[in-house]
Every structure is written in C-alpha cells, then in structure tokens.
Amino acid sequence: MTAQPSPPIVIVAGPTGVGKSLLAIELAKKFNGEVLNADSMQLYSxxxxxxxxxxxxxxxxxxxxLIGCLSPLTTDSTVGAYRQLAQPLLDRLLKENRLPIICGGTCxxxxALLWNILLEDGGNFTNDVDDIESELRDDPAQKSDPQELHNRLRAVDPEAAIRLHPNDRRKVARALQVNLRRxxxxxxxxxxxxxRLGDHFSGPLRYPPxxxxxxxxxxxxxxxxxxxDxxxxxMIQSGLLAELEAFHSEFNASRVGAGASKDYTRGIFQSIGFKEFHSYLLMSPEQRDSAEGQLALKSGIELMKQRTKRYAVQQEKWLRNRFLRHSDDNYAPVYLLNADxxxxxxxxxxxxxxxxxxxxxLLKSDQNILLKHSTRLATEPRGLVGSSSSLDDSESDSVRIGRSLELRCDHCGVTFAQRDQYKEHMSSRRHAKRMAGLRRLAARIAAGHSDPNAVVVIDRNAEAADGSEESAVDNNNDSGRSSSRAVTG
Structure with missing residues (x-):
C-alpha cells in the first residue's frame, strides 16, 4: 500500500490590511488546518x-x-527565536496530518521556516545585538558606534564587510560574533x-517545492x-490610545525603575503606533484637551497612517525581491490572488x-490546476501594491545591499545601500559642491598657496570636462538629506 504523502504547507502572505487572517481561517475551517502566526508583533501578549x-x-x-505567547515586558522576539518556536509546531502538524497554514506579514x-538560512549553526549564538556587542566590547557598558563595528568586521572578514551595510548593526554584530568564535x-x-546549496538569497528549501x-x-x-486609513x-475608536497608555504605565513600573528605557527599534515598541503617539501620551490630561494636544493627536494619527502605508509597500517589495526571485530549483511556488x-x-x-x-x-497533486494558477515574475500583473517600478530589468534590493560598500562616494564620505540612492547622490548639489571645493583646494595646492582661503582662478572649461556626473546638479535631489540608509564614515 502506497504511503499517503504528508499535507502541503500553505503560506498566506501579503501586505498588512489585505485580508490574510480572513483567508487563513477560511482555509483552516475547510481543510482541517491550523494557523501558525508569522507576525512578529502578534507574538507578544x-x-x-x-x-x-x-x-x-x-x-x-x-x-x-504563536499568538500572545511572549511577554512584551521581558522578551525581544528575533527571527532565530521564532524559528525555534515555530519549526517544532510545523513539523508536528505535518506528522499529525493537519494542514499547516503559516499566516503573517513578517516575511x-x-x-526562515521555509529555507535554510544563516541563523544558528550548532553554536550558542544569540540574536540580540546588545548581547552580541557586550561580548565584543572590552567595556560592556559602552555602546559601539556602527562605523566602528563595521571597521572591525572589515579587519577580520573583508568579504562580509562588502556584503553588509554599516547601518545594518544587527547583521554586522552577528558576523563579528561568528568570526570571533569560529x-x-x-x-x-x-x-x-x-x-552553494541553495541560491543567492538563502540556503536550500527545507520542504519539497x-x-x-x-x-x-x-x-x-x-x-x-x-x-x-x-x-x-x-483602531483609534476601539481604544488604541488607552491601550498604549496602559502599557506605557506598566512598562514604566516594571522596567524604567530598574534602569531600562524605551527603544523604538526593539521588541513591541517597533509596533506602528508607539512612536507616532509618543509626544501625545507624554502630555497631561489638561494638555491633551488643549489646542496643542489636539494637534499632537491629529499628527499622530496621520503619521500612523503614513507609516502603515509605507510598511505595506515594504512588505510587497520583500515578496517580490525574495519569494519571486529564487532560482528554479529553490523556488517555493507563488500563487497570486486578487484581494482588491x-x-x-x-x-x-x-x-x-x-x-x-x-x-x-495540492492535496490531490493535480499539477494541471496548480499550473493554471501559478505566478512567476514574467507573468506578474501590474498595478498592484508597489508595482509601479519595473522588476524585469532591475536588481533586487538584496543584491544592491550585498554590494553596499561598492556604492560609496569617498569624496563625500557616504555609503549607500541602494544603487538608485548612489546615482541620486552623484547628481546632487551636495556632491557637486563637495567636488568643486576639492578642485579649488587642489588648485591652491598646485599654485603653491599655503593659505587655504587664498583666491585661485579655476578653469571652468577644464572643470566641466572632468565628468558629467559632477556637473549635473539637481537642486531637489540631495540624497544626503533624503536617504535614511546613507551613512557618513
């Protein structure tokens, strides 16, 4: 008798607010399934x-x-910790012939569940960047500068330094930790x-495609x-502000008194809403009722809407640049559904x-039906979230970030994570002014002037011939102001 294959693994993905939870529940009810949460913030109670x-x-x-299973007061969730929690659950459901439905927006x-990626390798590794840095520092109480950490990585692993952007503090610290121990x-x-075992993005798939x-x-x-919107x-009408205020009070009582402080880049404080209403929540009841308080409230609501929309675009971008771009032998089939x-x-x-x-x-292994619904990059419909830019000829963000140190303007001392940011900088007023200043300085030195303020006549025709990228000035494109991923070093 032929052994019955294990159930398939279904992943419900997409941007926030698109209806993922609704579909996951509908699938679980129809196909005897169970839902595994893959939203990092919903892990917290x-x-x-x-x-x-x-x-x-x-x-x-x-x-x-995996909903509400961690304390937001004592735990910072990491991708490594999540995989340690979720992998046994996923494997148990498969063994029990239950349909696992992974649902969430933390792509x-x-x-980390579907592909073998570099998280743990049998050693006692932590994913908490502060714990890693305390191991790397002579003085555990002193916080490391991102550029200092990156310089240390360049000294022991130049290949990793080229791959990782200086601002990616967690990955730089993790790479340093691995090199320190191994x-x-x-x-x-x-x-x-x-x-080698997988492709450019990750290791091999853990499960048959x-x-x-x-x-x-x-x-x-x-x-x-x-x-x-x-x-x-x-959410505001349902009591979001009261919920935030109650948590702030609980946090202050449990952690601030012990010397801890709020860090909006870690744990539950990364949830959209905390940072946006920070100034409003610090006000007294009387201040909140004032014109200033109402303005702060209105501003917080608008900021929350803006950040939620940006987050949706980021999620869509991740799906495009990661799930759709794996090599054919390492590709998990993607099926596009219209949730307009x-x-x-x-x-x-x-x-x-x-x-x-x-x-x-999938349950019947009917390849004809699956082929009818399959989605690959070339057949992807346009007009969806984040699809305004062409994907067919552009590099993925992970490839750009992998070359981050190649995207460096040594004249201005700035490193970029993305090629379009680098190109924008090279045509910006900031770069042009810097290059003009360097040419003036070089002319003073060539003329033998010791006074840095000496007036020197520069041949503008020769200057223009130096390169079009230095003379193309766009007053509206100064990436030194607009790019949050640029780092001066």
Missing part, C-alpha cells in the same frame, strides 16, 4: 489593538498558534556554503491605502475560490 490581532471570535473558528520569519572569515565561508504554496494576496495601492480610524475588494462576491471570486482550488489541487 496584550496590546491586541495596536498589533491588530485576530479577535476572540476569530480565534474560536480555527486553532491558532523574513516565513523565509575564526577570521568564518561568516563569509558559512554564507558561501549556504548559497511540490508540497508548498505561497498564496500572495495582492491589492491595488489606492484600494489598500483607503482600507488602511479606515483601519487606523477604527473585501465585498463578499469579489472576495469569493478573487481570493476564496482560487485559494480553495489551489489547496485542493
């Missing part, structure tokens, strides 16, 4: 409004795992081996932005019905 958790009614409709958590160049060697389905819920940007308004509308009839046609067909075909 409490704060149900700010993290937009599924409601108690929704939880009762299907088994859910690199999903990636020897110079160890991090790059491990990464090369991982890529014919047992995987990434259901990508996509939505036109204008539709999704209206939906997200309404969601923020609803949550109206029942539209949802059935665009999402529910094709999703049910895909999962049914």
């Amino acid at each position: 409490g704060l149900d409004i700010v993290t937009n958790k599924v409601t108690s009614e929704e939880l009762s409709q299907a088994p859910h795992h 690199y958590y999903i990636e 020897g110079d160049g160890a991090y790059s060697s491990m990464l090369r081996e991982q890529h 014919d047992r995987l389905a990434i259901l990508w819920l996509a939505c036109r940007r204008d539709h999704l932005e209206r939906r997200l 309404c969601r923020v308004d609803k 509308s949550l109206v029942e009839s539209d949802w059935t046609t665009g999402v529910r019905q094709p999703a049910f067909e895909i999962v049914e075909a």
Whole structure:
C-alpha cells in the first residue's frame, strides 16, 4: 500500500490590511488546518489593538498558534527565536496530518521556516545585538558606534564587510560574533556554503517545492491605502490610545525603575503606533484637551497612517525581491490572488475560490490546476501594491545591499545601500559642491598657496570636462538629506 504523502504547507502572505487572517481561517475551517502566526508583533501578549490581532471570535473558528505567547515586558522576539518556536509546531502538524497554514506579514520569519538560512549553526549564538556587542566590547557598558563595528568586521572578514551595510548593526554584530568564535572569515565561508546549496538569497528549501504554496494576496495601492486609513480610524475608536497608555504605565513600573528605557527599534515598541503617539501620551490630561494636544493627536494619527502605508509597500517589495526571485530549483511556488475588494462576491471570486482550488489541487497533486494558477515574475500583473517600478530589468534590493560598500562616494564620505540612492547622490548639489571645493583646494595646492582661503582662478572649461556626473546638479535631489540608509564614515 502506497504511503499517503504528508499535507502541503500553505503560506498566506501579503501586505498588512489585505485580508490574510480572513483567508487563513477560511482555509483552516475547510481543510482541517491550523494557523501558525508569522507576525512578529502578534507574538507578544496584550496590546491586541495596536498589533491588530485576530479577535476572540476569530480565534474560536480555527486553532491558532504563536499568538500572545511572549511577554512584551521581558522578551525581544528575533527571527532565530521564532524559528525555534515555530519549526517544532510545523513539523508536528505535518506528522499529525493537519494542514499547516503559516499566516503573517513578517516575511523574513516565513523565509526562515521555509529555507535554510544563516541563523544558528550548532553554536550558542544569540540574536540580540546588545548581547552580541557586550561580548565584543572590552567595556560592556559602552555602546559601539556602527562605523566602528563595521571597521572591525572589515579587519577580520573583508568579504562580509562588502556584503553588509554599516547601518545594518544587527547583521554586522552577528558576523563579528561568528568570526570571533569560529575564526577570521568564518561568516563569509558559512554564507558561501549556504548559497552553494541553495541560491543567492538563502540556503536550500527545507520542504519539497511540490508540497508548498505561497498564496500572495495582492491589492491595488489606492484600494489598500483607503482600507488602511479606515483601519487606523477604527483602531483609534476601539481604544488604541488607552491601550498604549496602559502599557506605557506598566512598562514604566516594571522596567524604567530598574534602569531600562524605551527603544523604538526593539521588541513591541517597533509596533506602528508607539512612536507616532509618543509626544501625545507624554502630555497631561489638561494638555491633551488643549489646542496643542489636539494637534499632537491629529499628527499622530496621520503619521500612523503614513507609516502603515509605507510598511505595506515594504512588505510587497520583500515578496517580490525574495519569494519571486529564487532560482528554479529553490523556488517555493507563488500563487497570486486578487484581494482588491473585501465585498463578499469579489472576495469569493478573487481570493476564496482560487485559494480553495489551489489547496485542493495540492492535496490531490493535480499539477494541471496548480499550473493554471501559478505566478512567476514574467507573468506578474501590474498595478498592484508597489508595482509601479519595473522588476524585469532591475536588481533586487538584496543584491544592491550585498554590494553596499561598492556604492560609496569617498569624496563625500557616504555609503549607500541602494544603487538608485548612489546615482541620486552623484547628481546632487551636495556632491557637486563637495567636488568643486576639492578642485579649488587642489588648485591652491598646485599654485603653491599655503593659505587655504587664498583666491585661485579655476578653469571652468577644464572643470566641466572632468565628468558629467559632477556637473549635473539637481537642486531637489540631495540624497544626503533624503536617504535614511546613507551613512557618513
């Protein structure tokens, strides 16, 4: 008798607010499945409004795992810790012949479950950047400068230094830790081996590709932005501010008194809403009722809406640049679903019905149905979130970031993570002024002037011939002001 294959693994992915939880529950109810949360902020207990958790009614409709399982007061979730929690659950569901449905917007958590990526390698490694830095420093109480950390990495592993941007403090510290424990160049060697077995983005898939389905819920940007604005308004009406205030009070009582402080780059404080309403929550009740307080409230709401929309675009970008760009032998099949509308009839046609067909075909190994629904880069529809730029000829962000130190303007002392930022800088007023200053300085030295303020006549025709990139000045494109990923060093 032929052994029955294990159930497929279904991943429900897409930008925030697109309807991932709704589809995951519908799939779990129809196919005897269980939902594994892959949203980093929903791992924390409490704060149900700010993290937009599924409601108690929704939880009762299907088994859910990894929701509210960590204390936001004592724990900072990391991708390594998440994989240690989720992998045994995923494998258990497969063994019990239950359909695992991974659902969430933290795409690199999903990636860590499906592909072998460099997180742990049998050693006692931590993913907390402060713990790593305390191991690297002579004085554990002193915080390292990002450029200092990167310089140390360049000394022991130049290949890794080229790959990692100085501002990516966590990865730089992690690479340093690996090299410290395993020897110079160890991090790059491990990464090369991982890529040899997989592809440029990660190691090999953990599961057979014919047992995987990434259901990508996509939505036109204008539709999704209206939906997200309404969601923020609803969160405010549901008591978001009271929830934030209560947590701040609890945090202050438990941690600030012991010397801890709020860090909006770590843990639950990364949730959209904390930073945006910080100034408003610091006000007294009387101040909040004043004109200044109401302005701060209005500003916080608008900032939360803007950041939520930016986050949705970032999620979509990750899906495009990671899940769609794996090599053919390391590719988890992606199926695009049209989530433009949550109206029942539209949802059935665009999402529910094709999703049910895909999962049914996976269970029956019906390749014809799967082929009909499959999505690859060349056939991807345009007009969806984040799809305004062409993908066919452009490099992915991970490739650009992998070459970050090649994108450096030594004249201005700035390093860029993306090629378009570098090109923008090279045509900016800041760069042109810097180059003009350097040419004036060189002319003074050539003329034998010891006084740096001496007036020297420069041949403008010769200056223009030096290169068009130095004379093309765009008054509106100073990447030194606009690029948050640039670092001076």
